[in-house]
Each structure stands twice: as structure tokens, then as C-alpha cells.
Amino acid sequence: MTSTDVTSTDVTRTGATAPPRVPRRRQRRRSAARLGLMAVPAVFFALFFAYPVAAIVGRGLRDGGHWQFGRLTEVLGDAGIRQVLWFTTWQALASTALTLLIALPGAYVLARLDFPGKSLLRALVTVPFVLPTVVAGTAFLALLGRGGLLDDLWGVRLDTTVWAILLAHVFFNYAVVVRTVGGLWSQLDPRQEEAARMLGASRAAAWRTVTLPALGPAVAAAALMVFLFTFTSFGVVTILGGPAYATLEVEIYRQTADVFDLPTAAVLTLVQLTAVALILAVHAWTVRRRESTLRLLAPESTARAPRGAGQWALLAGVLLSVLLLLLLPLAVLVQRSFDTAAGYGLGYYRALTSADSNVFLVPPIDAVGNSLTYALAATGIALVIGTLAAAALTRPGRAGRLVRGFDALLMLPLGVSAVTVGFGFLISLDEPPLDLRASWILVPLAQALVGVPFVVRTMLPVLRALDTRLREAAAVLGASPLRVWREVDLPLVRRALLVAAGFAFAVSLGEFGATVFIARPDNPTLPVAVARLLGRAGELNYGQAMALSVILMAVCTLSLLLLERLRPRTGGAAGGPAAPTGEM
Amino acid sequence: MLQLDRATVHFGHRPALDEVSLDVATHESVCVLGPSGSGKSTLLRAVAGLQELDAGRVLLGGKDQRGVPAHRRGVGLMFQDHQLFPQRDVGGNIAFGLRMHGAGRDRQRSRVAELLDLVGLADAAPRPVGELSGGEQQRVALARALAPNPRLLMLDEPLGQLDRSLRERLVLELRELFQELGTTVLAVTHDQQEAFTLADRVVVMREGRLAQTGTPMEVWQHPADAFVARFLGFHNLTAATVRGEAAETAWGGIGVPAGSRQGAATVLVRPTGVRLTDSGAGLDCRVTARTFLGGQVAVHLQPEGAPRLEALCPLHSAPAPGDKVTVAFAPPQDGEIVVLPAEDAA
Structure with missing residues (x-):
């Protein structure tokens, strides 16, 4: 007999039971509790998201105390900008199609076939998703770029073509499709x-x-996520796009940092915001639609050993594509970091410790310490804000429009793109009462903003799955409300908390788009340092960028591995949180 | 119609189906009965073509089905938990098989209406399947399986998830329906009542093998061995030594029918064969518990230094727990005492 899984998973919520009728007074008390929990995240978002976005709007569309909507048509009428808009859209569409084409067989193989090394493959496939975009960029540069592996072997270079960008996008988003579609x-x-x-x-x-x-609905949701991620792609396009290709994100950065045209940057940010809001709205709609009454089983019970030539061929094809697209770039990256002019050695790594390069004021290796400190602080902030928000969303009682809006608000920073956040911080938090320009906390705040959606998405399914009857059982056995929380809730939630912390930490470590705006030149983070090294000519800089990327990759992987170790291996009564990619 | 010829399926080293041979004639209703894990579902899946045989053959209408894919075998299967398609409404579910067989729209519509009428759910076609009750789901699943006119209809625990009273009613309905339609049926269940009501012939399975085949009456009257007897719900079983027409057991001497097997054996005494007497001659027991079965009471008895016994008494004369009673066994000609082969020491 198969056990049906009726806990809410992040892919499909099944059989939500109607909340029992509750007296008006209790209802009011519940609402008050929910508002209390919502207060801190709401203030956080108001200060560090809404306020900067408002500042962007003001900067873009107001001049001398008057609204200047004409500027909108002015910017959008520019042929160069229209080119950017067109490229942003079609490369996102192409990346999405390509990712689905390559990853759907992978989703099938990981979902329905049983073979030795399956859990290893599943872990490998997830790695790129948590790697910083900058690492992916350098890895594909090492594979496809000038002096890259293909260049060495056959004289083929793809870094000046759009293919490098598309393939790097597949590299990243493979896991999104495999986890969202394969999970279901x-x-x-x-x-x-x-x-x-x-x-x-x-x-x-x-x-x-x-x-x-x-x-279908899971495929649609995954496609929308991939589209969103690639539409707002920054790090990959910065590194692989060269001067020829720019997404909206890259253009916003260029207008801000190179051209110093802040009004144009602000208008572009607004365009981006609108586009992202639209995508998220469609996504929310598909999520609601896919809450159908599918009967779900335990995943272990559905996989079978491959049978027949077709299934073996599919398995081989998936393994080959994972090898070529996911593992080879990383392997080449590592190889390049040791491949100095004087033969294989640690030359590039040694160069990272010296301060006399003209790229930085400090030895590049200092970036490791900066990154870890910032990421730790950002993780702390994201956990507090995200957990409070998730708790508010799962309070019993009717989920009104306010709560649903709050839910959407939490997701916004994820799609609104890091560049918007960084740019917003840059122009809004620079004068009293909120002058944080000189404070180190600015970077962790921005990173936390990007990390919160991950925390919320990891915590929500687990909190939702907590069975109130467990709490009632504990209460009947004599546990006070506090004891109930400690003895029942916490043990079940701890695992999810650790996973959320891991994701927030990895996201903060790799955060590039926002940090590049606000990190101070004497305190670069790892991704910022890598990008800056790549921006300079010369073999030593290139090699150092490779070496620093490897270090960044190692730090990321190590912190996730450590977390995997820490994580208690108790049974998944709360229906494991899976990847937060499911419902974002 | 259906023949299994030494059909064998292995899962790892464990045989799920061990050289099973079985014939089902046209219009016959055969029910495979067995505990979970006895291989009965595998049997259905092998006939359906959802499970490949490791050895042996499945023949349908005299033709070997090796290499014939599931959708070309022309058999229907009603799944244990119905497996209605949640994305389709009731009509869409029933029409599915007709569509797959290329039936036209009009034909589909009329056949759906006809089947809904047959299962007593007229006008239910536009309803979403998620809203159906357990019994309604079962009817829709039946209609869906019957729609393409399968030459053999297989039922996997057809009433497994329904509550008892509904099950008792539906099993009778199924029986009447199949007789009326002349459907050839192969069903599996772990519920003996269901099997005995539904089937012309009952097959008891144990660990991938057939333990016994016969009409419900034959199996009920003469279980092949202690396993079958226990599975049918008989608990008054004990090791015995039979000499002539008497058996020596832990409960004392019991008269057995003439022609019973001799020597080491197992003796089954039906609860109706355990009689409470006032005569004083017999086995002294204490009443430990009672279960109420409609008009009768099953009385659980603990004899001194012997295995427990179960007796059936009329409602009005049942003793209360704690009472001391004396038990006599029915005479052999009543058919309440059956001698079975001795059980293995294991």
C-alpha cells in the first residue's frame, strides 16, 4: 500500500482544510498577533525596499518639484535602449526554452528512474544554483572565452556570441526545473x-x-522562474556579454557607474520593476491554479530501475549533459586557476595576497574576510525578518487580502533584481535621518533583502505542515504554550531554519548586483573583486580572477557542506523543505 | 478466455508469482484471495501487461500475450484507489477509454450516459471527480473500466477503501451487474466476504503460489490447509493425532469423519461445532470475552492448559465473561470438524 502525502509540499498544496469557525473576539486577537509578527518585516521592507524604490521613482520622473512623465517616452524612444529591451526579452525567452529542453529529461530521470549514484547526481545538479553568478561567468569564460578550453582545442570562441550567455543561464537554472518539475x-x-x-x-x-x-502547472511555474532569473541576469551578462550584449540590469549599472546618468537609470529601473511585477503576478496566478487535487505519493515509491533501450539512452544523455554543461565549466575553472605562465602552480593564488597590484587598495585575498563577515550579518538579518514573516503568514485565521499582499511583497526583492536594490540604496540612504553610506551594515542589509525570500520560501511549507494536533497533544500532556513551542515546534522547524540559513548565507556570499553599487573600494567582497580583476587586461589579472573564483566557489560549497553536516537527520515529519526554488 | 501457464515474477530474489497456473472461462467470475504480499496484485498486473513475466505465459483468447503492450490487450483494470484522472470531470473520465479507441463524439456521449445510468449516477457527467464520495468514485471507476467493453475486467481490491456497510451493499450490486452483463471478471481482494459474494470460483494465494482453488462452498467447507482455514477466519485449530475416527488433541478426544487422513494432522473445529453443555461431561472452560455478530455471539473460551476456543451461541443463551462453562464438540456427521494436513514445525 502506498502512503499518500497530504502535507503541503512546496510544489502543490493539497487538501487545505477549511479553518474552523472562530468567535469574533478570538478572531480579533489572532489578527492582532499576526499584525504584531508582521510589524518588524513590514518596517524593514518599508525602510530598505519601499523607500529606496520611491527614491528611484522620484529621481527618474521628478525634476524641480514637477513630474516629468515625458522622460519615460524619451528614454524608451532611444534606439540603444530599445535594443537593450529587445535583447533582454529574447535572450530570456531563448534561455528559458533551452533550459526546459535540456533540464526536463533530467527532471524525468531524477524523478522516475532509480540508479546507483542518483543522490550524488541530484546534489551535483543543485550546486550551480547556489554558486555565485560571477563564478558561473568566469567558469564559462574559462571554457568558451579567449584562451579558454575550446579555444585551445579547436580555436572556437563563443564568448563574443550570445551562446555563452545562454549556456551559462542553463547552467544556473537547470536545478530550478529539476527541483520544481522533478519534485512533483x-x-x-x-x-x-x-x-x-x-x-x-x-x-x-x-x-x-x-x-x-x-x-503542466509546475512546468509553467519553473519556466516563469527561469524567465525571471534570466530577464534580470546581471553577473553572467556583465562577464560574458562584453560590450555587444547588455540586459536591462547591465544597462542600469552602466548608466549609473559609467555614464552617471541617474535619471535614465531610474527610468530603466522602473521599466524593469513593472516587467518583474507582471511576471510575478502571472506566477502567482499559475501557483494558485496548480493547487489542484492531485494525489501525491512518497517520492521513493515511484522510481524504478531503467528498463529498455530508450530509458538507458535517456539516462546516458542526461549524465552526459550534466557532465558537459554543469561539471566541465567548473573543472576548467579550477584547472585554469593553477595554469600559470610558469607551468602549473599556485602563482595566481600567491599574487592574491600582495597589495601592490593597481586594481585594489588592499590585497584581493582580504575580500574573503569581508565576504564572510557581510554574509554572516546578512544571514542573521534575513533569518529574523524571514522567520517572523513566515510565522505571520502561517498564523491561524482567515488569510485576507492584506496577508496575500504581504506575501507578494516579500517575494518582490527577489525579482526586483539586485541592481534595483543596490541603486536604490545608493541614492536613498545617503542623507539623514538614514545616512548609512559610511556604515559597513549597508552591504549586509542589501544582501539580507535578497536573502529574505529564500528564508520565507523554505520556512513556509514547514510551518504550514506543522500539525496543530501535535501541539494539542502536547498541551493535553501538560506542556505550557512556551514548552509546546520548544518541545514540538522547534525540533521540527530547526532543520528548515538551518537550510534557510544555508541558502541565505550562500546567496549573500554570491550577491553581486547590489553589492557592486555599495561596497566600498577598500572593502570589496569576493564577487566584486573577481569582476574588477576581470575588468582589467593582462594574464595575471585573468589568472587571479580564476583563482579568486575558485576560492569563492570553495567557500560557498564548504559552508553548504558544513550545514549539511550540522543538520539533524531526524525524520522529515514536517515534509522536508526541499529547495526554496519550488514556489518562488 | 484467460490462461496463466506457470507464470513467474521475481522481485529481487523473492518470487512474487511462483509458477502460477490458472484458467478463467468466459462469463466466469474468479476472485483471488490472499493476505497482502501474497502476490495477488502482481497477478493482475502480469495479466494487464503492466508487469513483465520472468517465466511462463499469459494467454488471452488462446493467444500468447508476450510482447503485447498493455493498451493492446483489451482488458480492463479497476485500480485499488480508483485512479480517476483529477483533471477531468466524471464524463471525461468515462469517455477516456472510448477516445483512446477512436470512438466518435456522439458515440462517446451516448455510451457515457448509458454507463452512468448503469451505475446509478445519471446526470453526474459534468461533476469534478474531486467532489465525489468514496462510493461514487467507485461507481465512476467501474463505469470507466467498462466503457471500452473489455473482454476481461480485472478488479484490484475493488471496495478496499470503503466503509463496511457500503462495501456489503456494493459487492452485491457488482455481482448482479456482472451477471447481467455477462462480464468475465478476475478480482483480487483480501476480504473473504467480498470474495465469496463476488466469485463463481475462489483462488486463495499464499507467498506467490496458489494455496487452493474451488467454488466458495468448496473452499469454505474444506479449506486445503491450516493457512487457508486461518485466512478464512477460523481460529479453532490444533495439532492432532488421528487414529480411525478419533483425534487426540489438546482439547481432548474429538470424533472425526470417516475417511479422514491418519496420523499427525491438524484439526479444525468450526465455532458452530463448539457446543456449550450442562451435562458436565466435556472440556471445562472460562469465558474470557464476547463479540457480537448480528444475531449470534462469539464466545471466547479458555480451557485449562489448552489453546483458546471460539464458540458461536444464540444471543439469548450466551454466557457472560468470567462464567465457567463446559464444552462438547459436535458429532462428525454435522460437518463441523475437518481434518487438515499437519502444519510444519516452523
């Missing part, structure tokens, strides 16, 4: 397909008529 796929009852087969459907027809419609 592994829980679909295979007997649904068998039922169709018994009614006369061929294998293909059964897949088309039964499995595909069930997967």
Missing part, C-alpha cells in the same frame, strides 16, 4: 498512467493525456 513528477502516482494504458492509451498517449496535464 516523483510524487505523481505512476498508476495514473497505467490506468490510461488499461483504457487503451499507448505509452506516449498516456504521458500526453495524464502526466503532462498534471505537470
Whole structure:
């Protein structure tokens, strides 16, 4: 007999029971508790998100105390800007299509086939998603760029073409598709397909008529996420795009840092904000639509050993694509970091410790310390804000429009793009009463803003799955409310907290778009230092960038591994949090 | 219609189906009965073509089905938990098989209406399947399986998840429906009542093998061994030594029918064969508990230094727990005493 999983997973919420009728007074008390929990995150978002965004609007559309909407058409009428808009859109569409094409077979293989090394493959596939964009950029540069592996072997260079960008986007978002689609796929009852087969459907027809419609919403959600991520791509395009290709994000940065045209940057940010809000709205709509009444099974029960030539070929193809697209770039990156002019050695790494390069005021290796400090602080902030917000969202009682809006607000920084956040901080937090320009906390605040959505998405499914009957059982056995929280809630939530912390930490470590605006020149973070090294000509700078990327990758991987160790291995009664990529 | 010829399926080293041979004639209703893990679901899946055989053959209408994919076998399968398609409404579910067989729109519509009528759910076509009650889901699943006119209909625990009273009603309905339609049925269940009501012939399975085959009456009257007897719900079983028409057991001497097997054996005494007497001659027992079964009471008895016994008494004369009673066994000609092969020491 198969056990049906009725806990809410991050892919599909099943069978939400209607909340019991509650007396008006208690309802009011509950609302008050919810508002109390919402207060801190709300203030945080008002100060560090809404206020900077308002400042951007003001900077872009107001001049001398008057609204200047004409500027909007002026900027959008520019041929160069229209070019950027067009490129941003079509490369995002192409990246999404390519990612789906390559990752959907991977989702199938990881969901439905059982083979030795499967959990290793699943872990490997997830690694790129938590790697900093800058690392991906340098890795693909090392593979496809000037003096890269393909250049050495066959004289092929792709870094001046759009293919480098597209492939790097696939590298990143492979995990999004595998986790979102594969997660659901592994829980679909295979007997649904068998039922169709018994009614006369061929294998293909059964897949088309039964499995595909069930997967459809998850595929749509994954595609939207990939589209969103690639539409707002910054680090990858900065490194691989060269002067020829720029997304909106890159253009905003260019207008701010190189051209010093802040009004144009502000207008572009508004365009971006509108586009992202639209994408998120569509996403929210598909999420609501996919809350159908699918019966879900435990994933372990649905996988089978591969059978027949077709399944073996598929498995081999997926392994090959993972090897070529996900592992090879990272391997080449590591190899390049040791491949100095004087043969293999630690030359580039040694150069990182000297301060006499003309790129920085400090030895580049100092960036490691900066990055760790900032990321730690950012993780702390993101955990507090994110957990409070998630707790507010899961309070019992009716979820009104206010709460749903709050939910959407929390997701906004994720899509609104790091560049918006950085740019907003730059122009808004520079005068009293909020003059944080000189404070080191500015960088962690920006990073926390980007990390909060990850924390919320990891905590929400777990908090939602906490069974109130467990609490009632503890209370009946004599536990006070505080004891109930400590003895029942905390043990179940601890795992999710650690996972959330890990994601927030990794995201903060790799954060590039916002940090590049606000990090002080004498305190660069790792990604900022890598980008700056790549911006300079010369073999030594290139090699140092590779070496620093490897260090960044190692720090990221190590912190995640450490976390995996710390994580208690107690059973997943709360229905493991999976990746936060599911519902973002 | 259906023949299994030494069908064998292994999961790892464990045989799920161990050289099973079975025939099902056209219009016959056969029910496979067994505890979970006995291989009965694997049997259905092998016939359906959802599970490949490691050895042996499945023949449908005399044709070997090796290499014939599931959708070309022309058999229907009603799944344990129905597996209705949640994205389709009731009508869409029932029409699915017709569509797969290329039926036209009009034909689909009329057949759906006909089947909904048959299962007593007329006008339910536009309802979403998520809203159906357990019994309604079962009816829709049945209609869906019948729609393409399968030459063999297989049912996997057809009533497994429903509550008892509903199950008792539906199993009768199914029986009547299949007789009326002349459907060839192969069902599996772990519920003996369901099996005995539904089937012309019952097959008891144990660990991938057939333990017994026969009409419900045959199996009920003469279980093949202690396993089958226990599975049918008989608990008054004890090791015995049979000499002539008498068996020596822990409960004392018991008269057995003429022609019973001799020597080491197992003796089954049906609860109706355990009689409470006032005569004083017999086995002294203490009443430990009672269970109420409709018009009768099952009385659980603990004899001194012997295994427990279960007796059936009329409602009005049932003793209370704690009472001391004396037990006599029915005479062999009543058919309440059956001698079975001795159980293995294991």
C-alpha cells in the first residue's frame, strides 16, 4: 500500500482544510498577533525596499518639484535602449526554452528512474544554483572565452556570441526545473498512467493525456522562474556579454557607474520593476491554479530501475549533459586557476595576497574576510525578518487580502533584481535621518533583502505542515504554550531554519548586483573583486580572477557542506523543505 | 478466455508469482484471495501487461500475450484507489477509454450516459471527480473500466477503501451487474466476504503460489490447509493425532469423519461445532470475552492448559465473561470438524 502525502509540499498544496469557525473576539486577537509578527518585516521592507524604490521613482520622473512623465517616452524612444529591451526579452525567452529542453529529461530521470549514484547526481545538479553568478561567468569564460578550453582545442570562441550567455543561464537554472518539475513528477502516482494504458492509451498517449496535464502547472511555474532569473541576469551578462550584449540590469549599472546618468537609470529601473511585477503576478496566478487535487505519493515509491533501450539512452544523455554543461565549466575553472605562465602552480593564488597590484587598495585575498563577515550579518538579518514573516503568514485565521499582499511583497526583492536594490540604496540612504553610506551594515542589509525570500520560501511549507494536533497533544500532556513551542515546534522547524540559513548565507556570499553599487573600494567582497580583476587586461589579472573564483566557489560549497553536516537527520515529519526554488 | 501457464515474477530474489497456473472461462467470475504480499496484485498486473513475466505465459483468447503492450490487450483494470484522472470531470473520465479507441463524439456521449445510468449516477457527467464520495468514485471507476467493453475486467481490491456497510451493499450490486452483463471478471481482494459474494470460483494465494482453488462452498467447507482455514477466519485449530475416527488433541478426544487422513494432522473445529453443555461431561472452560455478530455471539473460551476456543451461541443463551462453562464438540456427521494436513514445525 502506498502512503499518500497530504502535507503541503512546496510544489502543490493539497487538501487545505477549511479553518474552523472562530468567535469574533478570538478572531480579533489572532489578527492582532499576526499584525504584531508582521510589524518588524513590514518596517524593514518599508525602510530598505519601499523607500529606496520611491527614491528611484522620484529621481527618474521628478525634476524641480514637477513630474516629468515625458522622460519615460524619451528614454524608451532611444534606439540603444530599445535594443537593450529587445535583447533582454529574447535572450530570456531563448534561455528559458533551452533550459526546459535540456533540464526536463533530467527532471524525468531524477524523478522516475532509480540508479546507483542518483543522490550524488541530484546534489551535483543543485550546486550551480547556489554558486555565485560571477563564478558561473568566469567558469564559462574559462571554457568558451579567449584562451579558454575550446579555444585551445579547436580555436572556437563563443564568448563574443550570445551562446555563452545562454549556456551559462542553463547552467544556473537547470536545478530550478529539476527541483520544481522533478519534485512533483516523483510524487505523481505512476498508476495514473497505467490506468490510461488499461483504457487503451499507448505509452506516449498516456504521458500526453495524464502526466503532462498534471505537470503542466509546475512546468509553467519553473519556466516563469527561469524567465525571471534570466530577464534580470546581471553577473553572467556583465562577464560574458562584453560590450555587444547588455540586459536591462547591465544597462542600469552602466548608466549609473559609467555614464552617471541617474535619471535614465531610474527610468530603466522602473521599466524593469513593472516587467518583474507582471511576471510575478502571472506566477502567482499559475501557483494558485496548480493547487489542484492531485494525489501525491512518497517520492521513493515511484522510481524504478531503467528498463529498455530508450530509458538507458535517456539516462546516458542526461549524465552526459550534466557532465558537459554543469561539471566541465567548473573543472576548467579550477584547472585554469593553477595554469600559470610558469607551468602549473599556485602563482595566481600567491599574487592574491600582495597589495601592490593597481586594481585594489588592499590585497584581493582580504575580500574573503569581508565576504564572510557581510554574509554572516546578512544571514542573521534575513533569518529574523524571514522567520517572523513566515510565522505571520502561517498564523491561524482567515488569510485576507492584506496577508496575500504581504506575501507578494516579500517575494518582490527577489525579482526586483539586485541592481534595483543596490541603486536604490545608493541614492536613498545617503542623507539623514538614514545616512548609512559610511556604515559597513549597508552591504549586509542589501544582501539580507535578497536573502529574505529564500528564508520565507523554505520556512513556509514547514510551518504550514506543522500539525496543530501535535501541539494539542502536547498541551493535553501538560506542556505550557512556551514548552509546546520548544518541545514540538522547534525540533521540527530547526532543520528548515538551518537550510534557510544555508541558502541565505550562500546567496549573500554570491550577491553581486547590489553589492557592486555599495561596497566600498577598500572593502570589496569576493564577487566584486573577481569582476574588477576581470575588468582589467593582462594574464595575471585573468589568472587571479580564476583563482579568486575558485576560492569563492570553495567557500560557498564548504559552508553548504558544513550545514549539511550540522543538520539533524531526524525524520522529515514536517515534509522536508526541499529547495526554496519550488514556489518562488 | 484467460490462461496463466506457470507464470513467474521475481522481485529481487523473492518470487512474487511462483509458477502460477490458472484458467478463467468466459462469463466466469474468479476472485483471488490472499493476505497482502501474497502476490495477488502482481497477478493482475502480469495479466494487464503492466508487469513483465520472468517465466511462463499469459494467454488471452488462446493467444500468447508476450510482447503485447498493455493498451493492446483489451482488458480492463479497476485500480485499488480508483485512479480517476483529477483533471477531468466524471464524463471525461468515462469517455477516456472510448477516445483512446477512436470512438466518435456522439458515440462517446451516448455510451457515457448509458454507463452512468448503469451505475446509478445519471446526470453526474459534468461533476469534478474531486467532489465525489468514496462510493461514487467507485461507481465512476467501474463505469470507466467498462466503457471500452473489455473482454476481461480485472478488479484490484475493488471496495478496499470503503466503509463496511457500503462495501456489503456494493459487492452485491457488482455481482448482479456482472451477471447481467455477462462480464468475465478476475478480482483480487483480501476480504473473504467480498470474495465469496463476488466469485463463481475462489483462488486463495499464499507467498506467490496458489494455496487452493474451488467454488466458495468448496473452499469454505474444506479449506486445503491450516493457512487457508486461518485466512478464512477460523481460529479453532490444533495439532492432532488421528487414529480411525478419533483425534487426540489438546482439547481432548474429538470424533472425526470417516475417511479422514491418519496420523499427525491438524484439526479444525468450526465455532458452530463448539457446543456449550450442562451435562458436565466435556472440556471445562472460562469465558474470557464476547463479540457480537448480528444475531449470534462469539464466545471466547479458555480451557485449562489448552489453546483458546471460539464458540458461536444464540444471543439469548450466551454466557457472560468470567462464567465457567463446559464444552462438547459436535458429532462428525454435522460437518463441523475437518481434518487438515499437519502444519510444519516452523
